[in-house]
Amino acid sequence: MTAKKNTGSELPGLETPPVGPTGRPISVFPVPEPLSGHGPARIITLCNQKGGVGKTTTAINLAASLAEYGRRVLAIDFDPQGALSAGLGVRNHDVPTIYDLMLGTMKNPSEAIVETAYPNLHIIPANIDLSAAEVHLVNEVARENILARVLAKVSDKYDVILIDCQPSLGLLTVNALTAAHGVLIPLECEFFALRGVALLVETIDKVRDRLNPALELDGILATMYDSRTLHSREVLERVVDTFGDKVFETVIGRTVKFPDASVAGAPITTFAPEHQAAEAYRQLARELISRGAAA
Numbered sequence: 001m002t003a004k005k006n007t008g009s010e011l012p013g014l015e016t017p018p019v020g021p022t023g024r025p026i027s028v029f030p031v032p033e034p035l036s037g038h039g040p041a042r043i044i045t046l047c048n049q050k051g052g053v054g055k056t057t058t059a060i061n062l063a064a065s066l067a068e069y070g071r072r073v074l075a076i077d078f079d080p081q082g083a084l085s086a087g088l089g090v091r092n093h094d095v096p097t098i099y100d101l102m103l104g105t106m107k108n109p110s111e112a113i114v115e116t117a118y119p120n121l122h123i124i125p126a127n128i129d130l131s132a133a134e135v136h137l138v139n140e141v142a143r144e145n146i147l148a149r150v151l152a153k154v155s156d157k158y159d160v161i162l163i164d165c166q167p168s169l170g171l172l173t174v175n176a177l178t179a180a181h182g183v184l185i186p187l188e189c190e191f192f193a194l195r196g197v198a199l200l201v202e203t204i205d206k207v208r209d210r211l212n213p214a215l216e217l218d219g220i221l222a223t224m225y226d227s228r229t230l231h232s233r234e235v236l237e238r239v240v241d242t243f244g245d246k247v248f249e250t251v252i253g254r255t256v257k258f259p260d261a262s263v264a265g266a267p268i269t270t271f272a273p274e275h276q277a278a279e280a281y282r283q284l285a286r287e288l289i290s291r292g293a294a295a
């Protein structure tokens with residue numbers, strides 16, 4: 001794993017800097033400078049085969065935060081449930097989807113890209129059709145590289161591409177890992193958080209060995225953290241013991257604002273822009289940029 005750029009500077013002027021939930025001194029991640037040009041994109045896959053850990057919520061809100069900072073962002077809905085499309089308020093029926101591009105029935109990804117209501121944030125939607133993709137692609141030559149080839153055609157127009165995976169380690173997820181420069185793993189601060197993570201890391205290592213030597217683990221994101229419960233704090237401590245500095249300093253708290261925002265089909269950064277949870281995702285965007293994992 002290669003070393004990353006600076007991880008933000010510690011708060012100035014304090015003898016003993018305050019410690020954040022990960023046990024590290026709280027860093028200040030500066031608001032990024034505007035970009036003078038755009039592309040090529042760094043592609044980040046959000047991946048965890050455990051369901052309901054915050055992959056889609058992170059894809060929506062990280063995408064929205066990066067877009068707020070002037071980054072051109074393309075979000076890829078890579079889950080047949082279509083939750084990313086719904087969460088960004090985008091129609092995913094009777095429209096071109098990522099499935100058409102994977103199958104090759106549509107050649108030009110630009111034709112499937114939809115502008116969201118949010119500046120700088122575009123999406124390629126998905127719907128239940130995608131659930132048939134693994135079966136259809138099983139005999140395809142170089143079937144693990146299909147998404148990479150699709151994204152290569154539009155990568156120059158974006159600064160960041162975020163891929164929201166379904167909760168599985170099947171062929172679609174392998175495609176997402178093969179297409180990516182980095183992988184971000186959301187982990188829910190719950191008792192079974194680390195169960196299955198060894199298998200996930202093994203899968204990432206295999207993809208790196210066999211298909212995508214440059215693939216980096218960008219970081220582990222603790223989600224649904226409740227600082228009031230000892231349980232949440234203990235789980236986070238174990239996650240930090242296991243992954244050390246790979247755990248993002250930014251931790252996403254548990255709040256009902258997220259399901260509320262999903263119902264509204266909007267990122268939390270516009271649904272409740274002043275809420276602490278919106279600021280947490282903006283901080284994640286700044287941390288990612290400070291670590292050199294996004295432009």
Ligand SMILES: Nc1ncnc2c1ncn2[C@@H]1O[C@H](COP(=O)(O)OP(=O)(O)OP(=O)(O)O)[C@@H](O)[C@H]1O
Pocket residue numbers: 050051052053054055056057058079083165166167223224225252253254255256258259260262
């Ligand atoms: N920090 C949070 N606090 C409270 N609820 C959250 C938080 N993050 C996500 N949720 C809620 O938890 C549920 C699961 O989140 P999400 O859909 O992002 O997970 P996922 O990993 O994408 O799930 P799946 O594996 O099914 O795709 C959603 O209802 C979402 O609104």
Ligand SMILES: [Mg+2]
Pocket residue numbers: 055056057079083164165166
């Ligand atoms: Mg999801």
